[in-house]
Amino acid sequence: DQQVKQNSPSLSVQEGRISILNCDYTNSMFDYFLWYKKYPAEGPTFLISISSIKDKNEDGRFTVFLNKSAKHLSLHIVPSQPGDSAVYFCAAVAGAFGGTSYGKLTFGQGTILTVHP
Amino acid sequence: DVKVTQSSRYLVKRTGEKVFLECVQDMDHENMFWYRQDPGLGLRLIYFSYDVKMKEKGDIPEGYSVSREKKERFSLILESASTNQTSMYLCAIKKGRAYSNQPQHFGDGTRLSIL
Numbered sequence: 001d002q003q004v005k006q007n008s009p010s011l012s013v014q015e016g017r018i019s020i021l022n023c024d025y026t027n028s029m030f031d032y033f034l035w036y037k038k039y040p041a042e043g044p045t046f047l048i049s050i051s052s053i054k055d056k057n058e059d060g061r062f063t064v065f066l067n068k069s070a071k072h073l074s075l076h077i078v079p080s081q082p083g084d085s086a087v088y089f090c091a092a093v094a095g096a097f098g099g100t101s102y103g104k105l106t107f108g109q110g111t112i113l114t115v116h117p
Numbered sequence: 118d119v120k121v122t123q124s125s126r127y128l129v130k131r132t133g134e135k136v137f138l139e140c141v142q143d144m145d146h147e148n149m150f151w152y153r154q155d156p157g158l159g160l161r162l163i164y165f166s167y168d169v170k171m172k173e174k175g176d177i178p179e180g181y182s183v184s185r186e187k188k189e190r191f192s193l194i195l196e197s198a199s200t201n202q203t204s205m206y207l208c209a210i211k212k213g214r215a216y217s218n219q220p221q222h223f224g225d226g227t228r229l230s231i232l
C-alpha cells in the first residue's frame with residue numbers, strides 16, 4: 001500500500017519558468033513532510049520541510065505548500081535552473097511530535113525533473 | 118556540513134555470501150537508518166537505530182540484520198545474499214529524539230550487485 005504517491009514520473013520545464021512537483025498521501029497521521037533532491041550516484045539531499053500546523057514554507061527559490069484537507073503537498077521551484085535537474089522525492093512522517101513512529105520517513109516513488117536551458 | 122560515510126560506493130558479491138555494509142557518521146546524531154532504493158519504489162526503510170545497541174525493524178527487514186555497537190557506526194548485514202537484494206543502499210542519520218521534527222541526512226549510497 002503506497003501511502004505517499006508522486007503520480008508524475010517525470011516533468012520537463014524551461015529554464016526560468018516555474019516547476020511544480022506534486023505529492024499525495026493517504027495516512028492522516030502524517031504530520032511532517034519533507035522534500036529531497038537526488039542526483040545520480042549521490043544520496044538524497046534535504047531541501048525543505050513543512051509541519052502540519054503550517055500550509056506554506058519558503059526557502060529561497062523553493063516553496064512547499066500543504067493542503068491537509070486534500071492530503072496533498074507540492075513543491076514550487078521559481079525560477080527553475082538547469083542545475084535543478086534531478087529526481088525529487090517527497091517524504092512524510094507520522095507522529096513527528098510524539099508517538100512511536102521513531103521519525104520513520106515514508107517516501108514517494110520520485111519525480112524526474114528536467115530543466116532545459 | 119553533515120557527514121555520512123558509506124564504506125563502499127560499488128560492491129559485487131555472489132549469491133549466498135554474507136555481506137556487510139558499513140555506515141559511519143561524525144555528527145554524534147542519535148538516530149541512524151538503512152534504506153534501499155529501487156526504481157519506481159522510492160526509498161524503503163530496512164532497519165533503524167535510535168541508540169547504541171538499539172534497533173527497530175522498518176518496512177522490509179526480511180533477509181537483513183543490523184548492528185550498532187558504537188554511536189557513530191551502523192552496519193547492515195545480508196546474512197545470505199540473494200539476487201533480489203541487488204539494489205542501492207542508503208544510510209541516513211537524524212539529530213535529536215527519535216520522533217523529533219528533524220530531517221534525515223543521507224550518505225552517497227552503496228550500489229550492491231548480487232550475482
